[in-house]
Amino acid sequence: MKVAILLYDGITALDAIGPYEVFASVQDSEVKFVAKKKGLIKLDSHMGYLHADYSFSEVDSADILVVPGCKPPNYKVPMNDEETLNWIIKIHETTKWSTSVCNGSLILSKAGLLNGVKATSHWGSFELLNSLGSISTEERVVREGKIVTAAGVSSGIDMALQLVAWEKGEDIAKASQLILEYDPQPPFDTGSPKKAPAPLVEHLRGVIEELAKQDSDFK
């Protein structure tokens, strides 16, 4: 199982590391962190880095492509970068599964993979996702054909376990879940806009919409 995870400056670390950790727990899997240029990748928090071990030119196929998301408006840079979009399209032609986490689906959209396709994103980015030609769907993991999109940030863990089940069988996925002790016990029941208090949802929606109007710090 060959997995390629796209990295770019301004990324949300957990969007990438959640799926990475699930895939890495599967025997004989190969996970590659890939970016336009290899080296350190700045996190959206401005408080740390991931690391791309491979550049686009070094990876030309994958069984599973993962496009992680970021804090708005950081997606604007990869969405408007021809080299990034072309690499996504090239890898997509070779994949069994082309996937995104959080608003990584906006980048997949911009690469032309989600036209008329049911997909999800961070709950704060549905309008933008629809404006790009996708059909937003309020589920945590959405599959249409070989395209699989996941909701915000932490949902990449659920998505990756599901992908392992489809690709390697349920027994292998169950073992991964046990190795990662993924028996979640969130302290609150506020993890989705359907469950969180309405004023909190509206406040954060406003913050997200304001951020989305800005230019990215990450050029």
Next chain:
Amino acid sequence: MKVAILLYDGITALDAIGPYEVFASVQDSEVKFVAKKKGLIKLDSHMGYLHADYSFSEVDSADILVVPGCKPPNYKVPMNDEETLNWIIKIHETTKWSTSVCNGSLILSKAGLLNGVKATSHWGSFELLNSLGSISTEERVVREGKIVTAAGVSSGIDMALQLVAWEKGEDIAKASQLILEYDPQPPFDTGSPKKAPAPLVEHLRGVIEELAKQDSDFK
């Protein structure tokens, strides 16, 4: 809220990045990735890196210390490194909360923080945890005084949300949970040894015990 996350070669990425992402989502928090030497930190999978932005000599206090875990037997190197243990002890003297994820609790133990203290670890490391003088406890997040330990790998997300609630109040923690869309929907119910099929638990326990007997690849 000043957070210091210990990194070391052979670490499990999600153990560190789960809590990081929760803390980074809180306004005005400051999260530092700290290691013996700054620079790239090898992951236990041998398939990537995290990055330490600070060395021990550059960080001498924190509100919250996080000691992440790793694949066995990688904890042996930090557990037997005086400089690492001394840094943990030094930071612990300044913290409001000293915490671990997964078998990071073995490292806390070796630093002398868990003598007679109720604590948890990855489910496969309880015997080792007890042998170091701690009282293993089968809960996902265990608090005794200012020491908080979390179960395997993914549990650091639950722990960090709980810490945000204690430190900044429940409203802030609820907002973090919504920003990270942490509304988990694991595909299976096999995330803890109490729930997974017994033969799977026993098989993986055997694998973990064999690994624990070995020397670490990460010197």
